[in-house]
Amino acid sequence: MTNQPINESINQLLYALELADNALIIGHRISEWCGHGPVLEQDIALTNTALDHLGQARSFYQFAANIFNALPADQKANFFSSPVLQNKIAAGENIDEDDLAYLRDGWDFRNVLLVEQPNKDWAFTVIRSFFYDVYNFYFYTELQKSKVAELAAIAEKSLKEVTYHLRWSSEWVIRLGDGTEESHERMQTAVNERWAFTGELFQMSEADKVMLAEGIGIDLNAIKPLWQQRVAEVLQEATITMPASTWMQEGGKEGRHSEHLGYILAELQFMQRAYPNMEW
C-alpha cells in the first residue's frame, strides 16, 4: 500500500465505499422486514439476504478502512466531514468498519438512490432487490477479474450469494406479475415508480472511471446491456410492461441523497452517537 500513488489509493477507497454503502443500505432496508414478512419462509429468506448484504458491506468497509489508515496524515485529516471521525483521526487513531458505517453523515455516503428507497410493500421491496440483484450479478461477475486480489476475492464470495438473491427476486417478480390481478397491478406500479432509480446504477463516477482505467474496477457501460436484457426477459415473463420513461434520478454516488437516507442513518447510527467511543 505504501508504494501506491496517493490518488490511486483515494480512488480505491471511494470505490470500496460505493460498494460497501450500497450493500449496507440495502441490507438495512431488507432487515426492516424481519418479523413482518407475508409468510414465515419468506421472512427467513429475507433475513438471510439482509445478512448476506451486511457481510458484503463489512468486507468492503474493512478493505476501505485499511486503505484509509495507510494514507498520509494530511490526506486523512479532513477526508470525511464528520467531526467525530475527524477528532479520531486527529488523535492518531486508526478507523475500522464501524467508524465508516456509524460515523459518517449522508453526504459522505456513496450508495445509489435505489437502495435507500423505502420498502413500501412486498412488490416495491421485490423490484428494488431485483433491479439491484441483476446489477450486482453482472458487477460481481466482472469484479472477480479485478487486479486487486482482495476485491476479486470479495466478489467471488459475494457472487454465490448474489446468484441466489437474483433467483429469489426474479421468481418473485414473475410470481407477482403473473399471479392475481391485484399482484400484477401492484408489481406494475412498483416497476413504474422505481424505474427512475435504475439509471444511476450505470453512471460512472470519477472513482469508477479511474478504477476502470487501472484494471481494478469494471466498465458499467459494458454491463448495462446485460442488465437491460435480463430485466426485459424477466419482466416479459412476469407480463409486466417495461416503463417508457427515460428520465433518471441520480446523485447518490456523489453524496446527494433522497430524504430517506437521513432517517436510515439516524436509526442505524443511534447507539454510536448516543454512546460514543465504546466497545460493544
Add this chain to the structure above:
Amino acid sequence: MTVHSFQEHFDEKIDNEVSIEPRDWMPDDYRKTLIRQISQHAHSEIVGMLPEGNWITRAPSLRRKAVLLAKVQDEGGHGLYLYSAAETLGITRDEMIEQLHSGKAKYSSIFNYPTLTWADMGAIGWLVDGAAIMNQVPLCRTSYGPYARAMVRVCKEESFHQRQGFEIMMTLANGTDVQKKLAQDALNRWWWPSIMMFGPPDDDSPNTAQSMRWRIKRFTNDELRQKFIDVTVEQAKLIGLTVPDPDLKWNEETGHYDYGKINWDEFWNVVKGNGPCNKERLETRRKAWEEGKWVRDAALAYAEKRKARKEKATLAA
C-alpha cells in the same frame, strides 16, 4: 384391538420410553396437549422475533448486527420446525396462526415485555434463552417423536444464542459506567419475568401431573426454575451484576438458592393480555399476516397457473 387395548399399548410404549410417532394411536387428550404445547412453543418463536427484531436496525456495531440478524433468523427457523411437528398431529399451520391471532392460543408471556435498550439483547439471550434451554433440553427426550427431534435442533442453536447474550452482557459489564448501568438495568427488568417463564408453581399447575405421566414433561416447573436460578445467579456474580432479589440467599441445607416471592399476580395479568406489549405484539403479527394476504394469494395463483400450463404442455406433447 379395542380402545382399551390401544390404550394399554400406548401406555406400554410410554413406560418403556418408546417414542410415539404420528401414525401411532394416541389418546385424544395426549394429542390435544401436544398441539397446545407445540403450537404455543412455535408461536413463542415467531412473536419472539419482534422484541429482538426491534434492535436489528439499531445494533451498535456491524458484528453485533450480523449476530442478531442470524439469531432472529434462527428463531424463524425454530418456528418453522415446530409448526411442522405440530402439523403431524392433524392441525394446519394456518389454523394455528388463526388461533394465535384470535387470542385462543398463547405464546410465552416474556415477549410481552418491551426491549428498551441495547442491553436487552444481552439480557434476552442470557436469561430468556437460558431459561428456554432449561425448559427445552428435557424436551429432546419428550415422548412424541417429531417434537423431540425438532427440539434437538432447536436446543443446539439456543445454546449458541444464550452464549452470545451472555457475551453481550459481559462486554457491557466490563465496559464504561454507563454500559454497566445499561447491563444492570436490563437485568433488573428481565430477571423476574425470566423466572416466571417456567410457569406457575407446581401446586398451581393443573397440567403438570398428566404431562409428566405422559413423559411430555420430565421436570416440574419449580424444579426447572430452581435449576435456572442456581446457575444464573453464579453467572451474574461472575460479571459483577446484582440479581434484583433481596431475599436471594444460598441455602447450605438444600444446596440451592432460596429466592424471594414471585409476583404471580403480574404473571397472570400478562398472560391475560395486560402486559406492556401484548396488544402491540399481536397487532404486529396480525398486520403482517393481513398485509401479506395478497402476496400469498399471488403465489398460490401463480403456482396453479404454472401447473395448468405444464399439464397442458404434457397433453399436447
